Amino acid sequence: xxxxxxxxxxxxxxxxxxxxxxxxxxxxxxxxxxxxxxxxxxxxxxxxxxxxxxxxxxxxxxxxxxxxxxxxxxxxxxxxxxxxxxxxxxxxxxxxxxxxxxxxxxxxxxxxxxxxxxxxxxxxxxxxxxxxxxxxxxxxxxxxxxxxxxxxxxxxxxxxxxxxxxxxxxxxxxxxxxxxxxxxxxxxxxxxxxxxxxxxxxxxxxxxxxxxxxxxxxxxxxxxxxxxxxxxxxxxxxxxxxxxxxxxxxxxxxxxxxxxxxxxxxxxxxxxxxxxxxxxxxxxxxxxxxxxxxxxxxxxxxxxxxxxxxxxxxxxxxxxxxx
Amino acid sequence: xxxxxxxxxxxxxxxxxxxxxxxxxxxxxxxxxxxxxxxxxxxxxxxxxxxxxxxxxxxxxxxxxxxxxxxxxxxxxxxxxxxxxxxxxxxxxxxxxxxxxxxxxxxxxxxxxxxxxxxxxxxxxxxxxxxxxxxxxxxxxxxxxxxxxxxxxxxxxxxxxxxxxxxxxxxxxxxxxxxxxxxxxxxxxxxxxxxxxxxxxxxxxxxxxxxxxxxxxxxxxxxxxxxxxxxxxxxxxxxxxxxxxxxxxxxxxxxxxxxxxxxxxxxxxxxxxxxxxxxxxxxxxxxxxxxx
Amino acid sequence: xxxxxxxxxxxxxxxxxxxxxxxxxxxxxxxxxxxxxxxxxxxxxxxxxxxxxxxxxxxxxxxxxxxxxxxxxxxxxxxxxxxxxxxxxxxxxxxxxxxxxxxxxxxxxxxxxxxxxxxxxxxxxxxxxxxxxxxxxxxxxxxxxxxxxxxxxxxxxxxxxxxxxxxxxxxxxxxxxxxxxxxxxxxxxxxxxxxxxxxxxxxxxxxxxxxxxxxxxxxxxxxxxxxxxxxxxxxxxxxxxxxxxxxxxxxxxxxxxxxxxxxxxxxxxxxxxxxxxxxxxxxxxxxxxxxxxxxxxxxxxxxxxxxxxxxxxxxxxxxxxx
Numbered sequence: 001x002x003x004x005x006x007x008x009x010x011x012x013x014x015x016x017x018x019x020x021x022x023x024x025x026x027x028x029x030x031x032x033x034x035x036x037x038x039x040x041x042x043x044x045x046x047x048x049x050x051x052x053x054x055x056x057x058x059x060x061x062x063x064x065x066x067x068x069x070x071x072x073x074x075x076x077x078x079x080x081x082x083x084x085x086x087x088x089x090x091x092x093x094x095x096x097x098x099x100x101x102x103x104x105x106x107x108x109x110x111x112x113x114x115x116x117x118x119x120x121x122x123x124x125x126x127x128x129x130x131x132x133x134x135x136x137x138x139x140x141x142x143x144x145x146x147x148x149x150x151x152x153x154x155x156x157x158x159x160x161x162x163x164x165x166x167x168x169x170x171x172x173x174x175x176x177x178x179x180x181x182x183x184x185x186x187x188x189x190x191x192x193x194x195x196x197x198x199x200x201x202x203x204x205x206x207x208x209x210x211x212x213x214x215x216x217x218x219x220x221x222x223x224x225x226x227x228x229x230x231x232x233x234x235x236x237x238x239x240x241x242x243x244x245x246x247x248x249x250x251x252x253x254x255x256x257x258x259x260x261x262x263x264x265x266x267x268x269x270x271x272x273x274x275x276x277x278x279x280x281x282x283x284x285x286x287x288x289x290x291x292x293x294x295x296x297x298x299x300x301x302x303x304x305x306x307x308x309x310x311x312x313x314x315x316x317x318x319x320x321x322x323x
Numbered sequence: 324x325x326x327x328x329x330x331x332x333x334x335x336x337x338x339x340x341x342x343x344x345x346x347x348x349x350x351x352x353x354x355x356x357x358x359x360x361x362x363x364x365x366x367x368x369x370x371x372x373x374x375x376x377x378x379x380x381x382x383x384x385x386x387x388x389x390x391x392x393x394x395x396x397x398x399x400x401x402x403x404x405x406x407x408x409x410x411x412x413x414x415x416x417x418x419x420x421x422x423x424x425x426x427x428x429x430x431x432x433x434x435x436x437x438x439x440x441x442x443x444x445x446x447x448x449x450x451x452x453x454x455x456x457x458x459x460x461x462x463x464x465x466x467x468x469x470x471x472x473x474x475x476x477x478x479x480x481x482x483x484x485x486x487x488x489x490x491x492x493x494x495x496x497x498x499x500x501x502x503x504x505x506x507x508x509x510x511x512x513x514x515x516x517x518x519x520x521x522x523x524x525x526x527x528x529x530x531x532x533x534x535x536x537x538x539x540x541x542x543x544x545x546x547x548x549x550x551x552x553x554x555x556x557x558x559x560x561x562x563x564x565x566x567x568x569x570x571x572x573x574x575x576x577x578x579x580x581x582x583x584x585x586x587x588x589x590x591x592x593x594x595x596x597x598x599x600x601x602x603x604x605x606x607x608x609x610x611x612x613x614x615x
Numbered sequence: 616x617x618x619x620x621x622x623x624x625x626x627x628x629x630x631x632x633x634x635x636x637x638x639x640x641x642x643x644x645x646x647x648x649x650x651x652x653x654x655x656x657x658x659x660x661x662x663x664x665x666x667x668x669x670x671x672x673x674x675x676x677x678x679x680x681x682x683x684x685x686x687x688x689x690x691x692x693x694x695x696x697x698x699x700x701x702x703x704x705x706x707x708x709x710x711x712x713x714x715x716x717x718x719x720x721x722x723x724x725x726x727x728x729x730x731x732x733x734x735x736x737x738x739x740x741x742x743x744x745x746x747x748x749x750x751x752x753x754x755x756x757x758x759x760x761x762x763x764x765x766x767x768x769x770x771x772x773x774x775x776x777x778x779x780x781x782x783x784x785x786x787x788x789x790x791x792x793x794x795x796x797x798x799x800x801x802x803x804x805x806x807x808x809x810x811x812x813x814x815x816x817x818x819x820x821x822x823x824x825x826x827x828x829x830x831x832x833x834x835x836x837x838x839x840x841x842x843x844x845x846x847x848x849x850x851x852x853x854x855x856x857x858x859x860x861x862x863x864x865x866x867x868x869x870x871x872x873x874x875x876x877x878x879x880x881x882x883x884x885x886x887x888x889x890x891x892x893x894x895x896x897x898x899x900x901x902x903x904x905x906x907x908x909x910x911x912x913x914x915x916x917x918x919x920x921x922x923x924x925x926x927x928x929x930x931x932x933x934x935x936x937x
Contacts, residue, residue: 102507125512262857
């Protein structure tokens with residue numbers, strides 16, 4: 001099956017300081033790498049979860065797929081089109097097939113425009129005529145009563161605003177939706193609503209998802225594959241169930257072990273991981289995770305590991321994977 | 324499996340309560356009333372008085388207030404009350420034109436500076452700062468001395484010196500909005516810069532700007548009066564509060580009423596627009612958010 | 616007396632232009648000495664209102680309609696400002712959700728920690744030493760140098776540790792932590808949980824942890840109360856709560872927690888419906904509209920608290936008649 005999205009060796013850098021400031025502060029490299037050497041594929045009708053903590057680069061990666069941020073190196077291939085280096089005008093047609101749902105559902109809607117106007121916006125921007133009850137159809141798809149179309153963003157609850165975000169993302173029948181923290185701010189008892197909706201839409205319309213999240217427990221139940229990021233690099237990716245059962249990278253293992261379990265019998269005595277995520281400006285040498293790794297060996301401190309692939313589709317960036 | 328219909332709860336919209344809030348503030352309402360009076364006075368000037376503003380009547384020279392001349396007459400026997408009324412027209416005309424043009428210019432340039440490429444922003448800021456480094460009155464004096472006094476020149480000067488102020492505010496707002504999620508979302512759909520500015524940025528920057536503009540009106544009116552007072556604004560015999568004040572100043576030993584007539588409307592204008600503007604600002608101030 | 620804090624029949628309204636919002640209704644809560652009590656609730660449950668009431672930091676439009684809050688025998692609700700100020704920071708301390716705004720940005724950490732000790736008759740040098748020791752206890756490395764640094768020079772995780780240090784420095788009888796790990800990444804959360812556990816060994820006060828995260832509650836708490844829409848619906852020792860939950864809301868909440876779910880082929884479970892409008896509180900059970908087991912009495916009559924054992928009670932009609 002041909003890939004829908006194929007990302008190869010992607011790199012995104014940001015300028016942390018102007019050249020002059022760098023000179024004054026004696027900083028050699030004023031750039032920080034938010035995304036470094038990332039390769040990832042998404043098949044049609046597949047849900048991939050991109051998991052990581054703050055500073056992992058997952059949001060930047062999501063934004064670079066849709067062109068809000070432009071990568072410096074590597075390639076992003078969507079179907080047959082190469083996205084890197086595409087002009088803004090050419091990107092526009094890509095944005096019919098790839099759309100994004102944002103983390104803050106109310107803030108991502110324009111304050112002064114009605115729900116109906118916002119759902120119809122993608123049509124207007126691309127000059128596609130809207131059929132008469134197109135917006136009604138979209139509202140129904142996301143389970144919102146039609147009269148909400150006349151409401152304004154501040155008149156919606158968080159859950160309703162999220163559904164409007166989904167409706168807008170669905171407007172032009174995209175093939176891939178990038179969902180940035182779809183469960184952020186939602187109570188556990190209602191998280192399922194939005195995720196069930198997304199799954200439902202996948203079954204009906206064949207959409208692929210890239211779900212960017214730090215909500216690990218939920219990832220297990222909604223994604224086919226998961227990709228774990230640390231300091232801008234992909235450290236492990238593969239089938240969700242296998243990774244949850246037997247993580248190969250020490251960071252993945254520590255991450256999964258760190259999630260507090262809602263069961264008093266499962267209290268942990270030891271902390272799964274010490275220290276904090278290093279600053280992106282001061283990347284550790286060798287394997288960037290080694291200062292915090294419980295399994296580190298001498299080689300890890302000077303030799304950066306390459307990504308190894310396994311027959312089951314797993315890939316791990318580690319000299320001594322646990323599996 | 325069908326998707327459940329989401330709940331139907333609704334949050335209270337902010338617009339209607341703002342309206343009600345405004346009318347609860349006595350100073351704001353008082354300001355609004357004054358403004359309305361001024362506007363009505365300007366519009367209906369011919370109907371509120373029997374005199375024409377420039378009719379000379381030497382017999383009535385410098386008369387104190389009476390039943391025929393409610394605020395007295397000036398040194399050429401012209402009815403002061405009438406001149407004040409017509410002066411309102413001048414004041415409001417200057418205010419309307421200069422503020423509107425400044426707003427337009429400020430909006431356009433500010434949005435372009437805030438949303439466009441860095442180099443354009445740097446260039447515009449440079450121009451703004453250069454213009455702002457001249458004190459308004461000095462610039463007015465310089466230009467008008469060259470071109471001769473006229474109302475249009477006054478308006479032009481005010482526009483030129485106000486645009487950078489408004490533009491800077493719009494620019495700052497635009498720059499912070501640029502990073503907001505709804506702007507990113509619009510970009511992710513493919514929205515171009517023109518549509519973005521018009522549909523998403525403009526409605527969000529115009530609010531504070533309008534409030535600022537309303538507070539600027541008394542400043543502009545005072546500048547016009549000041550220039551007219553110095554003889555650099557309207558040409559005689561046109562009535563303007565400034566020229567009335569000039570006359571009042573010259574003839575203060577004969578009658579204090581001209582000074583009063585020129586000064587009081589200025590004070591009322593300032594009070595009215597300032598109170599109204601401040602109340603508007605308080606009402607729309609986002610820091611009035613309630614804690615959950 | 617073995618109870619540090621005793622909240623009895625507390626009811627709080629908020630006045631809004633559209634009428635009063637009944638945020639808390641007849642809340643009872645006891646915090647025994649030396650125990651960690653958890654308050655679990657989702658949005659609108661009132662859990663943050665409860666702790667604000669304890670600290671007397673409610674918003675201006677809040678009205679306490681009734682009830683008492685006894686701290687070490689004294690009623691907080693009737694205390695004068697002066698007494699309250701003596702208690703806050705000294706006997707009751709609080710750790711907040713957002714570590715990035717919890718410290719003053721313009722003073723160094725050391726200055727802030729010295730400032731907290733203002734009631735103590737110690738020299739500045741001793742106070743500074745106390746601060747350094749406290750920073751050590753919460754795991755800040757190089758504390759003797761870092762004590763002079765400013766908040767922005769610390770990461771989020773460290774700042775939360777500093778908040779905990781500042782709260783515990785005066786050895787309060789009660790520490791209240793309001794969503795202490797919600798703003799942190801999961802690995803940092805694990806560290807903070809571990810920190811709380813270590814500190815508990817040497818800290819002889821009681822702790823209240825407010826959270827919507829059942830995992831956090833399970834890790835740390837001895838006793839738990841569950842709140843829904845302004846009421847306490849269940850209260851139990853932690854094992855009873857997680858293994859023998861009796862209130863339908865508690866059970867539904869546990870079922871929805873993705874960390875508890877096994878292999879899933881169907882949709883994720885949810886609790887359908889939405890939190891009720893607290894301006895119009897119905898006379899019946901507050902959870903009835905969303906309850907899968909509700910029957911006719913439920914929507915007419917508020918259920919009483921039924922005791923399941925000496926330490927476990929729940930507010931549900933289903934539990935009546937044994």
